[in-house]
Amino acid sequence: MSDNGMIVTESATALPAGVHLPIYMDNHATTPLDPRILEAMMPYFGAKFGNAASRNHSFGWEAEQAVDKAREQIAKLIGATSKEIIFTSGATESNNLALKGIAEMYRERGNHIITQVTEHKAVLDTCKKLEKQGFRVTYLPVQADGLIDIEDLKRAIDDKTILISIMYANNEIGVVQPIREIGQLCHEKGIIFHTDAVQAVGKIPVDVQKDNIDVLSLSGHKIYGPKGVGALYVRRRNPRVQISEQINGGGHERGMRSGTLNVPGIVGLGAACEICSQEMEAEAKRETELRDYLKNKLENALDYVHVNGNMEHHLPGNLNMSFVYVEGESLLMGINDIAVSSGSACTSATLEPSYVLKALGLGDDVAHSSIRFGLGRFNTKAEVDYVSDKIIDVVSKLRELSPLYEMVKEGIDLTKIEWAAH
Amino acid sequence: MAYSDKVIDHYNNPRNVGQMDKSSSEVGTGLVGAPECGDVMRLQIKVNPETQVIEDAKFKTFGCGSAIASSSLATEWVKGKTVAEALAISNTDIVKELALPPVKIHCSVLAEDAIRAAIGDWKKKNNVTETAAATTAAH
Numbered sequence: 001m002s003d004n005g006m007i008v009t010e011s012a013t014a015l016p017a018g019v020h021l022p023i024y025m026d027n028h029a030t031t032p033l034d035p036r037i038l039e040a041m042m043p044y045f046g047a048k049f050g051n052a053a054s055r056n057h058s059f060g061w062e063a064e065q066a067v068d069k070a071r072e073q074i075a076k077l078i079g080a081t082s083k084e085i086i087f088t089s090g091a092t093e094s095n096n097l098a099l100k101g102i103a104e105m106y107r108e109r110g111n112h113i114i115t116q117v118t119e120h121k122a123v124l125d126t127c128k129k130l131e132k133q134g135f136r137v138t139y140l141p142v143q144a145d146g147l148i149d150i151e152d153l154k155r156a157i158d159d160k161t162i163l164i165s166i167m168y169a170n171n172e173i174g175v176v177q178p179i180r181e182i183g184q185l186c187h188e189k190g191i192i193f194h195t196d197a198v199q200a201v202g203k204i205p206v207d208v209q210k211d212n213i214d215v216l217s218l219s220g221h222k223i224y225g226p227k228g229v230g231a232l233y234v235r236r237r238n239p240r241v242q243i244s245e246q247i248n249g250g251g252h253e254r255g256m257r258s259g260t261l262n263v264p265g266i267v268g269l270g271a272a273c274e275i276c277s278q279e280m281e282a283e284a285k286r287e288t289e290l291r292d293y294l295k296n297k298l299e300n301a302l303d304y305v306h307v308n309g310n311m312e313h314h315l316p317g318n319l320n321m322s323f324v325y326v327e328g329e330s331l332l333m334g335i336n337d338i339a340v341s342s343g344s345a346c347t348s349a350t351l352e353p354s355y356v357l358k359a360l361g362l363g364d365d366v367a368h369s370s371i372r373f374g375l376g377r378f379n380t381k382a383e384v385d386y387v388s389d390k391i392i393d394v395v396s397k398l399r400e401l402s403p404l405y406e407m408v409k410e411g412i413d414l415t416k417i418e419w420a421a422h
Numbered sequence: 423m424a425y426s427d428k429v430i431d432h433y434n435n436p437r438n439v440g441q442m443d444k445s446s447s448e449v450g451t452g453l454v455g456a457p458e459c460g461d462v463m464r465l466q467i468k469v470n471p472e473t474q475v476i477e478d479a480k481f482k483t484f485g486c487g488s489a490i491a492s493s494s495l496a497t498e499w500v501k502g503k504t505v506a507e508a509l510a511i512s513n514t515d516i517v518k519e520l521a522l523p524p525v526k527i528h529c530s531v532l533a534e535d536a537i538r539a540a541i542g543d544w545k546k547k548n549n550v551t552e553t554a555a556a557t558t559a560a561h
């Protein structure tokens with residue numbers, strides 16, 4: 001340790017019981033595979049290797065049966081019917097298929113699409129592409145708490161609007177949009193409603209009937225299932241939604257998405273949904289408690305911290321916090337035995353902070369100071385204690401090093417300084 | 423991001439952290455960067471009025487690991503040098519010493535700017551003109 005007591009990453013003391021390093025707390029990015037799901041998948045890598053499209057022998061039937069079971073497990077979790085589930089390679093493909101497929105299919109009815117600025121890139125980039133093809137896209141702003149204003153949405157609708165795509169829950173700040181209200185509005189106006197529900201499904205109750213959702217994207221690896229498999233829910237009645245296929249060849253999945261089905265992946269996705277159906281309520285309660293415990297501990301120990309996103313309409317396991325006057329990447333460097341995510345994009349080529357945090361009206365300086373914690377099924381209270389203690393320690397040490405923190409403590413107004421921006 | 427051992431060492435054991443009396447005529451202060459850019463460096467030097475040798479240096483940095491390491495290294499390097507010698511430190515020297523990846527070259531530029539700003543401040547306080555400094559350096 002140096003004379004000023006700076007960060008020492010190697011802990012000299014023994015770890016508390018139940019804590020194994022590194023600690024994974026980035027469950028928005030991906031979740032670990034639940035061992036129960038792996039067990040369900042294993043036979044389909046081996047003896048049960050059939051192609052679900054082989055209709056003339058038992059290998060094919062076995063695979064088809066497994067796929068049908070998964071379809072039911074997924075449908076049950078979101079209040080759909082199994083015929084409404086289309087398998088894809090993941091939520092990015094689901095979002096692409098939904099947006100492009102609907103835009104193409106309903107083009108004669110209109111060319112206007114509404115989405116919001118805090119969507120995932122899988123939606124935003126797809127919308128940009130559609131703009132190049134002659135579609136008009138309205139990107140709704142969000143309020144300071146990350147929620148859209150339903151009045152903004154109403155004003156954005158015109159007689160050419162064919163599709164509204166609003167994510168269920170945000171991957172960075174965890175806010176849950178007023179989906180039911182948006183869905184109802186869409187149904188009143190005869191507009192198709194798509195939601196990227198990848199962070200919400202399996203974490204909070206999602207019901208395509210009650211929520212008036214027409215098309216919904218979900219993914220396996222966000223709910224402790226495998227990567228490389230996802231699904232798109234496509235409503236069959238009231239209204240019947242049509243989607244033009246984006247991958248051709250063989251007419252699998254009701255002609256909407258060709259390609260031999262990823263049977264082991266699909267079995268895993270089904271099993272993941274089954275577990276969520278049974279355990280979601282208890283898990284949400286546990287994660288909310290852990291999340292609030294983490295939040296309170298950090299808020300009580302540190303000054304100049306604030307939470308990003310509306311905490312009332314929020315995912316259980318998400319906490320996005322700004323540690324002002326400390327830069328996010330240097331904070332991550334001091335906690336390198338903990339996997340979390342930084343709102344600062346200092347590690348990327350652009351050095352631009354998170355567009356989601358900026359959309360909330362956060363200044364670049366605060367956005368650079370933000371950390372996303374993603375608690376999940378396998379995180380424990382002992383881990384939360386370890387993580388919060390470590391964060392408190394490193395933030396305190398980095399603030400000793402921060403000229404901004406020192407200036408603020410001396411009563412200097414940082415906004416009055418003429419910074420030499422680079 | 424995979425950092426070199428030297429960056430990690432400076433991050434874990436930053437040299438010369440602190441502040442000196444801004445109002446002292448022997449102290450030059452450079453504050454560069456901007457909070458919205460994600461890095462702000464403050465580098466201070468204490469110059470011997472007789473010899474123009476930098477006897478002490480302190481820094482504080484808000485920024486990523488590379489920014490902290492670059493400014494920490496800068497304080498080490500300027501100490502014991504004359505003002506003129508310190509002005510010769512270039513960002514490429516810092517990049518080389520810390521093996522900074524291309525995306526982090528910005529941090530080294532900031533450190534070079536911080537040295538120049540601190541020296542500039544000291545010169546202004548002491549009415550040292552460019553030529554006078556150059557003459558001193560020639561000795």
